[in-house]
Amino acid sequence: xxxxxxxxxxxxxxxxxxxxxxxxAVMVALFALAPAVVYPVFLMNVLCMALFACAFNLLIGxxxxxxxxxxxxxxxxxxxxxxxxxxxxxxxxxxxxxxxATSALLGLVTGLLAIRRQGIYFAMITLALAQMVYFFCLQAxxxxxxxxxxxVPRGKLFGLLDLNNIxxxxxxxxxxxxxxxxxxxxxxxxPFGQVLKAIRENEARAISLGYDADRYKLLAFxxxxxxxxxxxxxxxxxxxxxxLTDVHWTMSGEVVLMTLLGGMGTIFGPVIGALVIVxxxxxxxxxxxxxxxxxxxxxxxxxxxxxxGIVGELAVWWQKRxx
Amino acid sequence: xxxxFGVPTQALFGQLLIGxxxxxxxxxxxxxxxxxxGLLNIINFAHGALYMMGAFCAWFLLQYLGVGYWxxxxxxxxxxxxxxxxxxxxxxxRLYNLDHLYGLLLTFGLALIIQGLFTNxxxxxxxxxxxxxxxxxxxxxxxxxxxxxxxxVIFASLAVCLSTWYVIERTKLGSYLRAAxxxxxxxxxxxxxxxxxxxLTYGFGVALAAFAGVMAAPIYQxxxxxxxxxxxxxxxxxxxxxxxxxLGSVITGFGLGVVEGLTKVFYxxxxxxxxxxxxxxxxxxxxxxxxxRAR
Numbered sequence: 001x002x003x004x005x006x007x008x009x010x011x012x013x014x015x016x017x018x019x020x021x022x023x024x025a026v027m028v029a030l031f032a033l034a035p036a037v038v039y040p041v042f043l044m045n046v047l048c049m050a051l052f053a054c055a056f057n058l059l060i061g062x063x064x065x066x067x068x069x070x071x072x073x074x075x076x077x078x079x080x081x082x083x084x085x086x087x088x089x090x091x092x093x094x095x096x097x098x099x100x101a102t103s104a105l106l107g108l109v110t111g112l113l114a115i116r117r118q119g120i121y122f123a124m125i126t127l128a129l130a131q132m133v134y135f136f137c138l139q140a141x142x143x144x145x146x147x148x149x150x151x152v153p154r155g156k157l158f159g160l161l162d163l164n165n166i167x168x169x170x171x172x173x174x175x176x177x178x179x180x181x182x183x184x185x186x187x188x189x190x191p192f193g194q195v196l197k198a199i200r201e202n203e204a205r206a207i208s209l210g211y212d213a214d215r216y217k218l219l220a221f222x223x224x225x226x227x228x229x230x231x232x233x234x235x236x237x238x239x240x241x242x243x244l245t246d247v248h249w250t251m252s253g254e255v256v257l258m259t260l261l262g263g264m265g266t267i268f269g270p271v272i273g274a275l276v277i278v279x280x281x282x283x284x285x286x287x288x289x290x291x292x293x294x295x296x297x298x299x300x301x302x303x304x305x306x307x308x309g310i311v312g313e314l315a316v317w318w319q320k321r322x323x
Numbered sequence: 324x325x326x327x328f329g330v331p332t333q334a335l336f337g338q339l340l341i342g343x344x345x346x347x348x349x350x351x352x353x354x355x356x357x358x359x360x361g362l363l364n365i366i367n368f369a370h371g372a373l374y375m376m377g378a379f380c381a382w383f384l385l386q387y388l389g390v391g392y393w394x395x396x397x398x399x400x401x402x403x404x405x406x407x408x409x410x411x412x413x414x415x416x417r418l419y420n421l422d423h424l425y426g427l428l429l430t431f432g433l434a435l436i437i438q439g440l441f442t443n444x445x446x447x448x449x450x451x452x453x454x455x456x457x458x459x460x461x462x463x464x465x466x467x468x469x470x471x472x473x474x475x476v477i478f479a480s481l482a483v484c485l486s487t488w489y490v491i492e493r494t495k496l497g498s499y500l501r502a503a504x505x506x507x508x509x510x511x512x513x514x515x516x517x518x519x520x521x522x523l524t525y526g527f528g529v530a531l532a533a534f535a536g537v538m539a540a541p542i543y544q545x546x547x548x549x550x551x552x553x554x555x556x557x558x559x560x561x562x563x564x565x566x567x568x569x570l571g572s573v574i575t576g577f578g579l580g581v582v583e584g585l586t587k588v589f590y591x592x593x594x595x596x597x598x599x600x601x602x603x604x605x606x607x608x609x610x611x612x613x614x615x616r617a618r
Contacts, residue, residue, distance in 0.1 A: 066424045113603050116610040120366045120423055121562060125606065128559040132599035139592060249555065253431060260428065292439030299432025303425050304414060 020185075023268055031174055040170045041238070046278045047177045048235040053258040053270030054184050055227035060256075061265030062188050063220045064200030065115075068123040069130025070228055070255050072110070075247025076133060077103040077229025082149040082242035083142050092155045092163060096233040103229020104222055106133070111221035115214055118203075127249065134247045148243030152236055169238065176234055180227050185267060187223065196220055257295060260302045263309025272310050330588050336467040342584020343577065344473055344542065347480035348535055350576025352557045354484055355531035357566040358491070361504045362524045365415060365426030370557070371550025372437040373529050376403050377536025379441060382452050382545045392455040392541070399537045400530035407529030411522050434551070441547035449544025458541075476538050483534065484573040491569055500524065559602045565615015575613060 034043055052074055059065045081099030084090040090098065114125045137143045144150075154163035163169045187193050199206045199213045207213050236242040245251065254277065262273025277295075284291045302309070308316065352370060359367050380399035384390035390398070410433065418425045458472035491497040503510045503517050511517040536550075543549060564575030579598050587594040605613060 066427070068427075113606050116606050117562070120360075120364075120427060123424065123427055124366065124558040124562055125602070127555055128562065128599050128602055131555045131559075132596045135595040135599075139595075253435070256428065256431075289439045289442040292435050292442070296432040296435030296437075296439060299435065300414070300429060303429040303432065304417060307421075307425070 020267060027268065027271065028178060031177075032171075035167070035170055040166050042278070042282060044170060044173045044238045045235070046275050047173050048231050048238065049255075049258065049278050050271040050274035051177050051180050051234070052228050052231040053255050053262070053274045054181060055224045055231065056255045057259045057264065057266075057270045058184055058187065058227070059220055059224040060259060061269075062193060062200065063196045063217060065217060065221070066119075066123045066256070067114070067126040067221075067224075068252050068256065069110070069126035069128070069133075069249075070224075071247050071249060071251035072130040072133040073103040073107060073225040073228035074232035074235070074251060074255075075137060075242075075244075076106055077232030078236035078242040078246050079137060079143050079149065079232075081233035082152040082236040085155065085237065086149060086152050087142070091157075091159065092153075092237055093157055096230065096237065099233030099236070100226050100230040103232065104226035106229075107222040107225025108218075111218045111225070115217045115221065127252065130247070130249060130252055134244070134249070137244060137247050143242070143244075146244065148241055149236075150241055152240040152242065154237055154240065163237065173234055173238060176230065180230060181271075184227070188267070192216070192219070254295070257299055257302075259309075261298060261306075261309055263311035263313075263315075266309065266311040266315070269309050269311040276310075332466060335585075335588055338584040338588045339581060340467070340469065340473060340584075341587070342581040343477055344580070345583060346577035346580020347477050348539060348553070348576075349557055349560045349580050350484055350573045351480050351531055351535040351538075352553070353560045353564065353572045353576050354487060354569065355528040355535075356557065356561055357569065357572045358487070358531075359525055359528035360566050362500065362507075362521055363411075363415065363419075363426070364423045365418075365430065366423075366558075367525075367528065368427055368430035368554070369410070369433040369437065370430075370529070370532050371552075371554030372434040373403050373407065373550070374532040374536040374539070374553070375441065375547060375550035376406070376437065377533025378452070378540040378543075378545045378549060379445070379536075379547075380533065381537040381540045382450055385452065392537075395537050395540075396534065400533040403533035403536075404526040404530035408522055408526040410529075411525040415525065416518070416522075434554075438547055438551060445547055447547060449546040449549075452540035452545050454541045472541060476542070479538065480535070483531070484569075487531070488569045488573070556598055559598050561612075563598075563602050563605045563612060565612020567612070568614040571612075571614025 031043070031047070052070070055073075056067065056070050059067055077099035079099075080102040081095045084098045085092060085095035110126065110129045113129065114122055117125055138145060142149075154169065156162050157168075157172055161168050161172065163172065195206065195211050195216055198209075199211065199216055203213050232242075232246055235246070258273035258277045259270045260273070261276060262271065263269025280294070281291060284294065306313065352374060356367055356370055359365060377399045380402055381392070381395035384395045384398060385392075414429060414433075415426060418429060454472055458470075458475060461468040461470040462474065463469075489497075491500055499510065499515055500520065503515070503520055507517050539549070560576055560579055561572065563579065564572045566572065579601065582601065583594060583597055586597040593600070
């Protein structure tokens with residue numbers, strides 16, 4: 001606090017990293033201790049959705065690409081994982097890996113199509129492709145249509161950890177989340193992430209510097225799809241269910257909202273956003289359609305008055321206070 | 324009974340007609356989206372919800388005020404158009420200096436609010452709208468029966484689309500509009516009130532959606548979700564056609580409706596997805612859309 005840096009001067013690099021490290025440690029500690037006071041299944045839902053939102057944020061926050069069809073990766077990852085675990089009897093780690101890989105492949109195919117257009121068109125194309133995947137899931141026999149894939153066995157992770165024990169399950173989910181979170185952090189701060197940000201800021205200039213913008217965008221899209229698939233697959237094991245809810249366009253809208261509310265392009269924003277939205281849905285579940293109205297209202301308020309999101313506003317407030 | 328490719332002609336023409344009807348709605352809705360996008364650079368996600376509002380407006384007028392179809396065809400677009408003007412003035416107008424994606428997010432939120440409110444008050448089951456008596460019965464075309472109302476829908480939507488095309492491409496007002504699409508600052512400098520033009524354009528596009536909603540009321544059940552699924556298909560239609568040309572979006576709308584109808588005859592499993600598949604193919608061959616310009 002002794003350093004009276006003016007507000008216009010950015011916080012020194014090392015200090016920003018230290019703040020992030022402290023925030024990360026606090027987040028991990030909170031999630032590790034939380035199940036002592038909060039229902040673990042609720043927390044696991046939060047963790048899965050937070051992972052989903054972080055994966056989505058990688059694309060919008062750092063690549064500037066608004067995908068309105070991310071539910072297809074979440075849902076497909078969940079369906080494949082559930083099917084592999086239940087019908088093929090694969091162990092849970094293999095089922096999760098297969099779900100993730102399928103979503104990555106779906107990301108490759110849809111990404112190749114979607115990156116051919118930009119901005120608003122990109123959003124519409126991903127939405128349309130996701131709707132196609134939704135209809136596929138509605139009709140394909142292996143998804144069991146409206147019923148979904150029910151009573152998916154949790155099994156034993158690596159043949160050792162019994163996932164039917166809720167505590168074991170919780171800490172496995174937490175480990176997956178932290179691993180993916182660190183991977184995203186590393187990606188964003190790697191040369192790859194820097195190029196991605198450059199493309200977001202000025203695509204023409206990035207291309208003129210010799211970067212193959214489409215390749216970077218596609219890679220980011222695939223990575224984001226794979227991590228969304230990981231979230232969906234983990235969710236399917238946790239809830240022992242894969243259903244149409246996770247492929248529906250409302251889910252694509254929800255992940256946009258979580259990221260927007262928490263703060264686009266911030267590291268921790270999507271986690272906070274997921275916590276708030278999942279909590280809200282949990283407590284308002286009894287009010288039926290009012291949840292939709294409130295979700296829509298949060299969207300409108302965020303866009304009109306709160307575009308930085310919770311974490312973004314906090315960061316600005318913190319900098320002003322220091323200034 | 325005659326057959327074509329092993330399909331009874333009756334079924335073939337029946338589905339073709341349904342395809343044309345769906346196409347009429349695709350055309351009207353994608354036209355509204357294209358007009359709004361041209362001037363505001365916003366994709367109006369609330370378009371489906373406002374189409375639904377139009378249908379509910381007609382239902383409400385008939386149910387509670389005894390006001391019939393023809394008046395509804397005039398009042399509903401006006402009422403929804405006013406709602407649109409309010410939305411544009413109070414909310415969208417604040418976003419013009421920002422990334423265009425915020426417009427999409429805002430209208431998505433509005434769509435959720437409108438749909439949620441209507442579901443709360445009217446439930447999610449459909450409400451029937453009585454067909455006006457003038458339209459009872461059908462024309463016998465020899466090879467099939469054409470219900471009078473369906474003929475009217477196709478005729479009216481063609482008339483609306485073509486008059487919109489005429490106004491935009493052939494009148495002075497339309498030339499202002501096209502000029503403002505190209506360069507709003509310059510048009511403003513010539514003394515034309517561009518912000519007002521933007522407001523009225525949004526109001527008009529939205530009124531077009533409500534008009535389509537009233538036309539849909541006697542065919543489909545009036546239901547809060549009726550716009551939600553339709554709008555995603557219309558987005559795909561817009562991507563396929565490209566938003567550069569008015570006639571392009573009309574042709575694409577009708578054409579895709581017919582293709583969808585034919586798919587129902589020959590390969591029903593794909594009828595829900597065929598438009599999205601066509602979108603994927605068009606993106607591979609001509610990313611700017613069939614009638615679009617790269618921008």
